[in-house]
Amino acid sequence: ANYDHDYRYQVASQYDFIIVGGGTAGSVMAERLAEVEGWRVLLLEAGGEQPPESYVPAFNTFLFQSDADWNFYTTPQTHSLRFFKNNAIPYPRGRTIGGSSSINSMIYVRGNRRDFDNWEALGNPGWNYDSVLKYFKKSEDYRGVYTTKTAKYHGKGGPLTVENKRWSTPVAKAFVKAGQQLGYPVVDPNGPEQIGFSMIDVTLRNGRRWSAADAYLRPASQARPNLHVVLNAHVTHILFDEKNAVGVRFEKEGKERSVLANREVVLSAGAVGSPHLLLLSGVGPAAHLYQHNIPVVEDVPGVGQNLQDHPVVGGLVWTVPRGSSFNTTLLANPKNVYNFIHNAEGPLTSPVGTEGNAWVPSAEGDPNWPELQLAMVSGTPAQDFGLLSVQVLGYKKEEYYDHFQDILGQEGFILAPLLTRALSRGDITLASSNPHHQPLINPNFLSHPDDVSALVRGIKLALKVGEAPALRVEHSAKYHSKPLRGCEHETAYTDAYWECFIRHLASSSYHTAGTCKMGPASDPLAVVDHRLRLRGVSGLRVVDASVMPLVVSGNTNAATIMIAEKAADLLKEDWGIPITSL
Numbered sequence: 001a002n003y004d005h006d007y008r009y010q011v012a013s014q015y016d017f018i019i020v021g022g023g024t025a026g027s028v029m030a031e032r033l034a035e036v037e038g039w040r041v042l043l044l045e046a047g048g049e050q051p052p053e054s055y056v057p058a059f060n061t062f063l064f065q066s067d068a069d070w071n072f073y074t075t076p077q078t079h080s081l082r083f084f085k086n087n088a089i090p091y092p093r094g095r096t097i098g099g100s101s102s103i104n105s106m107i108y109v110r111g112n113r114r115d116f117d118n119w120e121a122l123g124n125p126g127w128n129y130d131s132v133l134k135y136f137k138k139s140e141d142y143r144g145v146y147t148t149k150t151a152k153y154h155g156k157g158g159p160l161t162v163e164n165k166r167w168s169t170p171v172a173k174a175f176v177k178a179g180q181q182l183g184y185p186v187v188d189p190n191g192p193e194q195i196g197f198s199m200i201d202v203t204l205r206n207g208r209r210w211s212a213a214d215a216y217l218r219p220a221s222q223a224r225p226n227l228h229v230v231l232n233a234h235v236t237h238i239l240f241d242e243k244n245a246v247g248v249r250f251e252k253e254g255k256e257r258s259v260l261a262n263r264e265v266v267l268s269a270g271a272v273g274s275p276h277l278l279l280l281s282g283v284g285p286a287a288h289l290y291q292h293n294i295p296v297v298e299d300v301p302g303v304g305q306n307l308q309d310h311p312v313v314g315g316l317v318w319t320v321p322r323g324s325s326f327n328t329t330l331l332a333n334p335k336n337v338y339n340f341i342h343n344a345e346g347p348l349t350s351p352v353g354t355e356g357n358a359w360v361p362s363a364e365g366d367p368n369w370p371e372l373q374l375a376m377v378s379g380t381p382a383q384d385f386g387l388l389s390v391q392v393l394g395y396k397k398e399e400y401y402d403h404f405q406d407i408l409g410q411e412g413f414i415l416a417p418l419l420t421r422a423l424s425r426g427d428i429t430l431a432s433s434n435p436h437h438q439p440l441i442n443p444n445f446l447s448h449p450d451d452v453s454a455l456v457r458g459i460k461l462a463l464k465v466g467e468a469p470a471l472r473v474e475h476s477a478k479y480h481s482k483p484l485r486g487c488e489h490e491t492a493y494t495d496a497y498w499e500c501f502i503r504h505l506a507s508s509s510y511h512t513a514g515t516c517k518m519g520p521a522s523d524p525l526a527v528v529d530h531r532l533r534l535r536g537v538s539g540l541r542v543v544d545a546s547v548m549p550l551v552v553s554g555n556t557n558a559a560t561i562m563i564a565e566k567a568a569d570l571l572k573e574d575w576g577i578p579i580t581s582l
């Protein structure tokens, strides 16, 4: 499934549109803009080809800290990450064609209809659920099973193939049954309502990863001569003529050069990359830019602010007898390898990590708007003796071996509560004005106390699910009850103990969003307007996960694709191109 297109031809000096970043959103934008035959479109991507191993869904965790990852770290955290080395974590972001969709876990969840209705209510006309549903459907080629109730929510024939999971562990199936035993329905979370338990749908085609680049960019680069895709091109600055964005500067193979955009620059560098590039280019909070001697093009206080993620508690472990959950020997078993290659079936088609999700509201809140996502992860950090998990997740070695020593190598699962709408806000700021230095990524997890109490409710839910007969009786699931070092001062299993546990073990689910938020002029932190045009300057839009004013209640890739599909139509409308596709 490798690229067969030759990207090596010369970059011209001018294009109509320049797209920065060939990730999830940039891939969509490239195809949709290049559909207009008279437009010349350049896409610049810092990374290279999508790694061949990315096509094997079960190899997803091997992509962390690979060449296809920017290899970022967060800043040390004060309210969280006490179980992690330097109180910080590795913070993966895709640096390859397809961006994070080429290294992610492939889970397809759109979010809740109330997320989008809320975006509109915040002053963003056109972003309510009914308006964005059209774009979710336009992008999708759903190949899973649907019912009469869910059919009208799915798309057919769009570029992004979505499949039901082809292979599941026994404990993942038992997780869904446990939900039923607790009185929850089994749902398609992308159907009419989200509350309930489900197995994941995945962005695969015929059992192999189907990244945004596979869906949009590769076909476009082959079929559309007016689209020019350049890899290994690191954009270092957006060029302005006063307050008008006129092009970009980029580096490729050690050489710097500039290229002009006659119409617009579209920033799709992701929720870390887009605010970083704006700050480097003089668009951001003026006081912060002065600190780094960057001339201010426009004082936009919200750039890099409002960082949101879904904090996830990853340390609630149950062990099970061998054969009920996932273990890495499944990947090396020749029968499974054969089955993957020849039949597109078996464990290699299944991303390692989350297999199922539950969506649960809070007692006081909207009963249809989940407060928590509970991920069933068929694997534990203890299972690999720390060989990969310590490195990838960033645990402190001593803490890891202290907590997991009794269950090292054993099969099991974790139930991981994610907070869907955390109140804590982090930020992206400059460490320096050198574009090669990573920005400071401060997720500021758990700085708001309500986030901790919500996650305590999540832990209680997880414990109930783990104790349901489907898991405890039918699979002999046994909770790893060892009290956590560092929390011995609290009585085990009181709320205070769980709070301590959460401040140690809650971490990122890599769903970074909100750092160039969309909002009305009255919102002091709004970076782009509802047509995703940058406030205060012309010729520049941001189109990626950073424009979400509030992160969606679910994994963020599908919503990012939707944002780009819609943004392409907004842009076309602004340039007088009739919209015929919906």
Ligand SMILES: Cc1cc2nc3c(=O)[nH]c(=O)nc-3n(C[C@H](O)[C@H](O)[C@H](O)COP(=O)(O)OP(=O)(O)OC[C@H]3O[C@@H](n4cnc5c(N)ncnc54)[C@H](O)[C@@H]3O)c2cc1C
Residues within 6 Å of the ligand: 020, 021, 022, 023, 024, 025, 026, 044, 045, 046, 047, 092, 093, 094, 095, 096, 097, 098, 099, 100, 101, 103, 104, 105, 106, 107, 108, 109, 233, 234, 235, 236, 268, 269, 270, 271, 273, 274, 277, 509, 510, 511, 512, 543, 544, 545, 546, 554, 555, 556, 557, 558, 560
């Ligand atoms: C490990 C991991 C697992 C995840 N799992 C899931 C999941 O299972 N399901 C889900 O829905 N979501 C998941 N996500 C989140 C999801 O993949 C992202 O929200 C989504 O891909 C974001 O899309 P984007 O277009 O905003 O950014 P990206 O896809 O990250 O794209 C940004 C692109 O811009 C490029 N770029 C950045 N800076 C520059 C520059 N200066 N010059 C040139 N190019 C540049 C990058 O290399 C990249 O290709 C996961 C994310 C990660 C990291």
